[in-house]
Amino acid sequence: xxxxxxxxxTPVSKKALTAMQPYFADDFFxxxxxYLPAKKVRAAYEDAKSTIxxxxxxxxxxxxxxxxxxxxxxxxFSLIKKKCLVLATEHDSVLNVAKNYNYEEIAVLKNGLVDxxxxxxxxxxxxxxxxxxLANNELGTIQxxxxxxxxxxxxxxxxxxxxxxxxxxxxxxxxxxxNLLDINVSRLGVDLLTVNxxxxxxxxxxxxxxxxxxxxxxxxxxGGGQENGLRSGTENVAGVIGFATAxxxxxxxxxxxxxxxxxxxxxxxxxxxxxxxxPIFLGSTKHQLANFCPVSFPGLDAExxxxxxxxxxxxxxxxxxxxxxxGQKSHTLAAIGxxxxxxxxxxxxxxxxxxDEENIKQAAEIINRVxxxxxxRRK
Amino acid sequence: MSxxxxxxxxxxxxxxxxxxxxxxxxxxxxxxIGVYMKNWSKDLPGMKxxxxxxxxxxxxxxxxxxxxxxxxxxxxxYKKRVVDYMLDEFKKGNTPNPDIMCNQEIKFKMFYEExxxxxxxxxxxxxxxxxxxKNLLRATDDNKDQTYFLYRIxxxxxxxxxxxxxxxxxxxxxxxxxxxxxxxxxxxESMGVCFVGEVGxxxxxxxxxxxxxxxxxxxxxxxxxxHHEGAIFYTIGQRHxxxxxxxxxxxVVKKDLDKNIVYVxxxxxxxxxxxxxxxxxxxxxRCDKTPEKVLVRLRHRAPLIEAKFDGKKIIFKNEVKRPAxxxxxxxxxxxxxxxxxxxx
Numbered sequence: 001x002x003x004x005x006x007x008x009x010t011p012v013s014k015k016a017l018t019a020m021q022p023y024f025a026d027d028f029f030x031x032x033x034x035y036l037p038a039k040k041v042r043a044a045y046e047d048a049k050s051t052i053x054x055x056x057x058x059x060x061x062x063x064x065x066x067x068x069x070x071x072x073x074x075x076x077f078s079l080i081k082k083k084c085l086v087l088a089t090e091h092d093s094v095l096n097v098a099k100n101y102n103y104e105e106i107a108v109l110k111n112g113l114v115d116x117x118x119x120x121x122x123x124x125x126x127x128x129x130x131x132x133x134l135a136n137n138e139l140g141t142i143q144x145x146x147x148x149x150x151x152x153x154x155x156x157x158x159x160x161x162x163x164x165x166x167x168x169x170x171x172x173x174x175x176x177x178x179n180l181l182d183i184n185v186s187r188l189g190v191d192l193l194t195v196n197x198x199x200x201x202x203x204x205x206x207x208x209x210x211x212x213x214x215x216x217x218x219x220x221x222x223g224g225g226q227e228n229g230l231r232s233g234t235e236n237v238a239g240v241i242g243f244a245t246a247x248x249x250x251x252x253x254x255x256x257x258x259x260x261x262x263x264x265x266x267x268x269x270x271x272x273x274x275x276x277x278x279p280i281f282l283g284s285t286k287h288q289l290a291n292f293c294p295v296s297f298p299g300l301d302a303e304x305x306x307x308x309x310x311x312x313x314x315x316x317x318x319x320x321x322x323x324x325x326x327g328q329k330s331h332t333l334a335a336i337g338x339x340x341x342x343x344x345x346x347x348x349x350x351x352x353x354x355x356d357e358e359n360i361k362q363a364a365e366i367i368n369r370v371x372x373x374x375x376x377r378r379k
Numbered sequence: 380m381s382x383x384x385x386x387x388x389x390x391x392x393x394x395x396x397x398x399x400x401x402x403x404x405x406x407x408x409x410x411x412i413g414v415y416m417k418n419w420s421k422d423l424p425g426m427k428x429x430x431x432x433x434x435x436x437x438x439x440x441x442x443x444x445x446x447x448x449x450x451x452x453x454x455x456x457y458k459k460r461v462v463d464y465m466l467d468e469f470k471k472g473n474t475p476n477p478d479i480m481c482n483q484e485i486k487f488k489m490f491y492e493e494x495x496x497x498x499x500x501x502x503x504x505x506x507x508x509x510x511x512x513k514n515l516l517r518a519t520d521d522n523k524d525q526t527y528f529l530y531r532i533x534x535x536x537x538x539x540x541x542x543x544x545x546x547x548x549x550x551x552x553x554x555x556x557x558x559x560x561x562x563x564x565x566x567x568e569s570m571g572v573c574f575v576g577e578v579g580x581x582x583x584x585x586x587x588x589x590x591x592x593x594x595x596x597x598x599x600x601x602x603x604x605x606h607h608e609g610a611i612f613y614t615i616g617q618r619h620x621x622x623x624x625x626x627x628x629x630x631v632v633k634k635d636l637d638k639n640i641v642y643v644x645x646x647x648x649x650x651x652x653x654x655x656x657x658x659x660x661x662x663x664x665r666c667d668k669t670p671e672k673v674l675v676r677l678r679h680r681a682p683l684i685e686a687k688f689d690g691k692k693i694i695f696k697n698e699v700k701r702p703a704x705x706x707x708x709x710x711x712x713x714x715x716x717x718x719x720x721x722x723x
Contacts, residue, residue: 307438308442310439
């Protein structure tokens, strides 16, 4: 198997798995219970939560643990009373929750980066939340959050000066960036931040939302009042401990990771260029996560490529999985102005722990063979 | 029948039957073009329509077998000719069979016509049925025979139809899929009406038909035993779904749609439940003359019963449990499907 879909899911790291193990059957106690063994579980849980908070430059109390990035993104939007702005290329868990509110999309440039002029135009006096992912899930495009944050700060200042109390906050889903970028809420200038265990070699079903002290959210789930009343339900102790362990591990390897993936992606690109159909590498390769290699083979059917690669045990995806035949285009690829043909031929290759030079070369060879077969079949 | 240079348009649903059909046709040397018929894609509240997944499954098999693959959109026609028909029948108090209508109107009409228009020699489907080029014949697998659903398809389309798995047993179809690594072998089989799913008919009808609660009465005494959500949900002979528990089960024996009353009885011998005759409408005959004695099937997979058919009604030797109006009776002479009609 050659796995090239780390943006979809990552295998749980050995360390994380080991750290989680005791909390299923041995230290299984409800952290809210009064007796000592439960108190110990509570302590371990809070420690883990603090670790996650520290990984993004925040404190334990600034975090709400959720069931994943989707819930965290949904929760972030609960602060809105008037209006929100979302980047046109956001993940469905942002776009579809935004649709419940008065919302507008911010356009992106052809390279996938936010169109700051469009943003400035749409940053009206009733906007309360702006949501822009740190790195896009289909293209890996890294957005200039600091610039967006400074425009928001200016707007906040303007409102205060005018005596307008409407708050304005910046939310960012950082799920895809956790293995490659040093995420720090102060440096990024965000008020809310989503992180996701499943993308960082932790278990699935755990995520967290960071929120600054000024943010007032409304819970989506009611019950025993856990997570400062913002997310009821017995704590997912093992999951949070796994998440914390994996996140800290990733944090320690940021530099090594970047160098490794820069090298591997370069090899991959160079090899793919030798193929029958000239590939188009999508998005800005300059402002892209080092492990992302979104690519289009115009004229070919990406879904067929996926099925053929699957037979060779090379697993890839398209951000537009199944979307092509559904007659729906990937909204992200459409937003960066790709033609229908380019969209239909797009694959998302995302690298990770399971890749090395050898299997990347092998993967490129197999992709080139399948591309050639499909190209010749079309003729 | 030489397969070389013959083009077959195969309806591929993503299921194991049409996937194995693709495999067989290809091995026989046909030029096979897989087609996913997009008939319905709408989600219902709390129920996601699986069409995109089915489509991906079909396409995966087509890719694996190196077949051309297309999606043909019949959604408008399906809504008008199958769904609206079904809703109308339910509104009249009948229990229609939309799968039979889908075969008549979509698969063996629109799909067939489009395939011919594009220069195809044949169409093919993964139905368990056989044909000798002229007659519609029962499948080898008696347990799976689907001719009940096919009795209304046009003679012309049947002449240009292949049923690649009609002479196979279902377990062998599955084995062949597994042997060839067709992942569809492991797919859960879809039951009932394709787009409604197993348990969704009631939910589906609720979305489309304005229903009113009404009384459930015991037929012998006119006593009100309880209330129902809508009379159209009930079928004569039906035992389940009456929440008036305790003791012997009640059976639906009559529906008064005007008064919106459902009548039930504990008497299994109630006249409404049994009959020696079934009048048919919209009769389709696949032969010039029917023999005096025929075999009939009252529902899919039900045993064949000896009966007489006079062109308008079925006459049984002994009383049979009365099938719901709107359902089909299909007539056979041994292996040959002679046609059938809809219970009036």
